[in-house]
Amino acid sequence: MLYVKEETLVEGVTIMKSEKGSSTFAVAYNEQFRVMRDVTTTLNAMFKDGIGAKGRTNDNNALIEIKKFLSFLKGTSIRLVNDDKLTKYRDQRLVEIQEGKRSKGDNNISQDSVNVYLKYVYQFMAKYYELYGDRTPLLMGCTDKHRVKTGMFDSNNTRLSKTKRKETTFYPLLFSTPTRSPTNLKITDIPTEADYIELITHIADTESTPFIRERNKLIIMLSRCSSMRRISIASLNASQFEDIGPAEEEGSMPVTPSKQKFSYSKSVEIDYTLALDIKNYIDLYLKPHLEKIGKSLSWCGALFVNETDGKRMRREYISQTVGRYCTELDWPKGKRLHAFRHLFASEEYEREYARQLKLQPKNPQAAERATKIHLKGRLSQNSLEAQSTYLTVLNLKSSNERKKKQHEIEKLKSYQRANEQKRLKKLERIIEENNINLEIDF
Numbered sequence: 001m002l003y004v005k006e007e008t009l010v011e012g013v014t015i016m017k018s019e020k021g022s023s024t025f026a027v028a029y030n031e032q033f034r035v036m037r038d039v040t041t042t043l044n045a046m047f048k049d050g051i052g053a054k055g056r057t058n059d060n061n062a063l064i065e066i067k068k069f070l071s072f073l074k075g076t077s078i079r080l081v082n083d084d085k086l087t088k089y090r091d092q093r094l095v096e097i098q099e100g101k102r103s104k105g106d107n108n109i110s111q112d113s114v115n116v117y118l119k120y121v122y123q124f125m126a127k128y129y130e131l132y133g134d135r136t137p138l139l140m141g142c143t144d145k146h147r148v149k150t151g152m153f154d155s156n157n158t159r160l161s162k163t164k165r166k167e168t169t170f171y172p173l174l175f176s177t178p179t180r181s182p183t184n185l186k187i188t189d190i191p192t193e194a195d196y197i198e199l200i201t202h203i204a205d206t207e208s209t210p211f212i213r214e215r216n217k218l219i220i221m222l223s224r225c226s227s228m229r230r231i232s233i234a235s236l237n238a239s240q241f242e243d244i245g246p247a248e249e250e251g252s253m254p255v256t257p258s259k260q261k262f263s264y265s266k267s268v269e270i271d272y273t274l275a276l277d278i279k280n281y282i283d284l285y286l287k288p289h290l291e292k293i294g295k296s297l298s299w300c301g302a303l304f305v306n307e308t309d310g311k312r313m314r315r316e317y318i319s320q321t322v323g324r325y326c327t328e329l330d331w332p333k334g335k336r337l338h339a340f341r342h343l344f345a346s347e348e349y350e351r352e353y354a355r356q357l358k359l360q361p362k363n364p365q366a367a368e369r370a371t372k373i374h375l376k377g378r379l380s381q382n383s384l385e386a387q388s389t390y391l392t393v394l395n396l397k398s399s400n401e402r403k404k405k406q407h408e409i410e411k412l413k414s415y416q417r418a419n420e421q422k423r424l425k426k427l428e429r430i431i432e433e434n435n436i437n438l439e440i441d442f
Contacts, residue, residue: 065117068093086121093117189334190342196224197419202325211289212307216321218281219304223340225274227348227379230315230337232257232268236303238282247275266380278303284430341379345390349375 072089094114191199200217207213222228222236235258247253253275254267270278286305290296295310302312322337352374356367375387 065121069121086118089121090114090118186332186334189332189339190346191331191335191339192343195331195335196220196340196343198329199325201419202329206325206328209307211285214281214285215304215307216325218277219318219322220337220340221274221277223337224344226268226270227341227344228257228268229261229341230318231259231261234304234313234315234318235259237301238286238303239301241275241278241282241303244272244275244279247272260380264380268380269378280427284427342390345375345379345387348378349391 069089072092073085094110097110097113199220203213203217203220207216219233222233223230236255237258240255244253247270252269252271255270256265256267260266282303286303287296289307290299290305290310293308293310295305299305299310300312304313304318305311306313306317319337326336349371353367353371356370356374357364360366360370372387372391375390379387379390381387
């Protein structure tokens with residue numbers, strides 16, 4: 001069913017917000033009711049990229065903030081917006097938020113809220129500049145596949161390089177919140193292979209329900225072995241693993257999560273061992289559980305579902321579930337599900353760098369460059385700069401720590417082999433008890 005809602009963006013501009021299924025579309029019209037492509041495309045981008053004040057996707061906040069910003073500018077052309085105007089807008093929004101609070105609260109919290117809103121405004125302006133620059137906006141419809149990358153601009157509409165022009169003011173003009181704790185992970189927050197095995201073992205020992213146990217273990221395995229983010233893990237469908245033949249033949253298979261950070265559409269490599277574990281989970285645990293709770297017919301096809309209603313697990317619930325296990329193990333606050341992505345990145349970098357050095361032993365710089373390009377693909381990132389957080393942690397490790405890590409991995413190999421034998425025997429027992437026929441007649 002198509003639902004259309006008409007709103008007034010600013011004087012002379014009308015926005016038509018349409019909802020069809022799970023998709024939301026926004027189209028802006030001028031006074032002659034012709035499509036304003038410049039406004040429309042930026043608004044559509046906000047629906048996918050907006051991040052709420054609490055870290056959740058919040059499309060309404062993005063749209064409302066853009067409307068507030070355009071109303072603030074009134075008759076001013078977007079191209080004439082400068083730092084002074086943004087500063088005034090920022091300060092005005094801070095006053096509005098502080099006045100809207102029932103109590104004074106922490107000033108840093110208010111500043112952080114304004115910073116989140118300013119990101120919406122910045123993305124709106126950046127896309128506007130990216131599309132048209134000094135050209136006259138085109139009054140024509142936009143296409144569904146139209147995509148625009150954001151950029152950094154100064155008040156003269158000049159694209160800036162963060163490394164070359166550090167003295168230049170960048171959008172958005174954020175408040176400084178020095179008392180806020182840093183978001184970067186510490187070295188102690190990056191889990192080791194021992195931590196991974198400890199977490200998997202803890203889940204196996206504490207969860208009595210087979211479905212919950214295998215589901216939660218598989219979530220950890222996906223994060224550890226594929227570098228998937230939580231939003232991608234939550235969006236996976238069982239149908240993506242119906243045919244794991246390519247993984248059996250090639251050693252791995254590409255899988256494209258339907259939801260990814262920044263609305264990417266990148267594939268992730270799943271090795272055959274993990275693909276086989278997923279396939280077994282679907283056949284031996286997921287489908288039987290859906291039948292048990294009477295949700296087989298209403299199942300949405302999600303790979304990971306809630307244990308009670310059979311609906312797709314939200315990434316927040318995934319985080320809470322894994323976080324509970326980590327708390328029970330007395331892990332530090334930063335050592336959670338996403339930290340396994342950093343473990344994956346560190347090991348993948350070391351492994352690929354060693355391989356590249358063998359190919360070009362006399363050119364370590366070229367080997368390092370090739371390794372970073374390889375890692376960019378494995379982490380599903382758009383630029384080499386995006387992996388700086390992962391490599392910073394890697395570079396801080398001392399040689400003694402690396403030796404200790406290698407020794408630790410060697411100690412765990414025997415345990416892993418024993419654990420694998422235990423898993424295979426358990427699988428054989430399940431197959432025998434359920435009378436599953438694995439023979440193929442030709």
